[in-house]
Amino acid sequence: MLVKAVSFRLESELPVQAKFLLEDFRLAVNSAIRAGLQTRATSRNALCKSVYKDFRTEHPGMYAQHLVSVFEVAASALKNHRKKVRKGQVGRIPYVHRLFMKTENQAYTLDRANGVIDLPIRAGCHVELKLVLSEYHRVFLNDASFSLGSLTLFADRVVIAFRTTELRPYIPESVVSLDTNERSLDGVFVSEGKGTPVKALFPQVAAIQQRHHGRRKRLQKKKSHDRRTSRRLCKREGKREHDRVECRMHQVANAVIDFAEENKAAIVLEDLKGVFKPREDKALNRRLSMWPRRKLHDFIEYKAQWRGVTVLKVDPRNSSRKCPKCGRLQDSRKGTEFACECGWHLDRHINASLNLLQTAVSKEMVGGLRFDPGALQHDVMMILYDPEKGARSEPNGASCVEAAA
Ligand SMILES: [Zn+2]
Incomplete structure (x- = not known):
């Protein structure tokens, strides 16, 4: 099976409820990471088993499927952490800074004709997210042989995983x-x-590459008295x-x-x-x-x-x-x-x-x-x-x- 992550921009700003959901999700992921370190749980299922009940009471509003995704994100952060520790790199307790949430395909619906996502926040509360569609995006939406995978929501965009099993290999001529x-x-x-x-x-x-390398060098020289600013500017150059x-x-x-x-x-x-x-x-x-x-x-x-x-x-x-x-x-x-x-x-x-x-x-x-x-x-x-x-x-x-x- 092949999976491709396709990024969509949102037509309007994220609704307030969704913003709260992102923050709630981040909070839950970080406390799940700490819980995982305490209970030595190493997988999503182990986390789910050991702390689901506590989380249910701590985050009473959160949709149950999202909570399972919380454990999945936390488990993968813990996995990276353990890898670092094993290699002897002193890993600080992982902390997720970025605002995002992930959810599985059972938890959302996508209107493929109009590009509207219906995302549940909690019982009785849903938000609709309208996606900006280009020709490129339509290819994925219009082809029913692509099934939907997980959805990742960021403050300004949505990433949807499309899956296909239908391969059309050809005999090369x-x-x-x-x-x-x-x-x-x-x-x-x-x-x-x-x-x-x-x-x-x-x-x-x-x-x-040559140009940006030169710019970074100049920046470092110019801001050598202020390493924080220098690092920030260089990072921006690097991203560009x-x-x-x-x-x-x-x-x-x-x-x-x-x-x-x-x-x-x-x-x-x-x-x-x-x-x-x-x-x-x-x-x-x-x-x-x-x-x-x-x-x-x-x-x-x-x-x-x-x-x-x-x-x-x-x-x-x-x-x-x-x-x-x-x-x-x-x-x-x-x-x-x-x-x-x-x-x-x-x-x-x-x-x-x-x-x-x-x-x-x-x-x-x-x-x-x-x-x-x-x-x-x-x-x-x-x-x-x-x-x-x-x-x-x-x-x-x-x-x-x-x-x-
Ligand atoms: Zn020869």
Whole structure:
């Protein structure tokens, strides 16, 4: 079963009763955590058994289902706490600061046509929450094969988990192999024995990270006399950077998946486990370790899984040094082109993706997708994603095209 959490904004401010519920929930979670530490309960059920009665009297107004969710949230906080203690990190008694509440699908109803949630507060008191719906949200609401999971309510938004068991996997008829680089995904798309170089460009990710890093450094210097302010401002910078980078990663991943789905292609990626090797250049190290390739791969993988697209991950060893035609190993750190004694030469990154493809084909046996490097069309290039050509709009309707920097 697959689960996807979809975030909705609220059309109006949270009703007062719901605000009280959030505060009540937080209070209950924190006292459940303390009770759990005292009684050494380690699971939701154990908590439920040992302290439900006391909680029923302490929070007489709370809907019973919400109370069970209280124990669930508390149990997961306790689990994290125990993990920390086991690792020897001195964990303070966990305390939930954030205002939120979680509840299971039995406890709320969702009008999928109009996007209205009916949430019980206590006996005889319900609130209605109207969700802001975009096209993206409608996809989940309109498709009845997505069943509803838990609901998490925050002060300004609602996160609903959608579940599906219906997978529509396809038998890949082609394959797109991608090498992950700092500013682009470069690869080759192979269909019916023909290979075409492809590219998905994201030059701004590195630029954004560079810019925010510089800003943080300046902030730290300027506010060195006031560490609290410095920390607060840096945290805000970090959040901004995170959001901006993540937004682009989503767009790139979506573009790749769209392309794969249209062409019934399997996706080949390098397995990034333990790829990063520190080098001499400190600034380069920082840049390479910051660059969230893992995250991009995670996005591609989960989106692919959700849409039934096959993803193969292969060992990237020697992929940048091998000649796909004759198999010789060459030193790769020379310019942008890979050249071999046998006369084969190609863009370094595309060459790496050809090697990934060959590993995938030989190891995983992508049936009938054997590809002769000689059949690569050198003069064509397909662009899967180009931020210059207008990014697609984001789920919340806001556009995410960066002003030319
Ligand atoms: Zn060669």
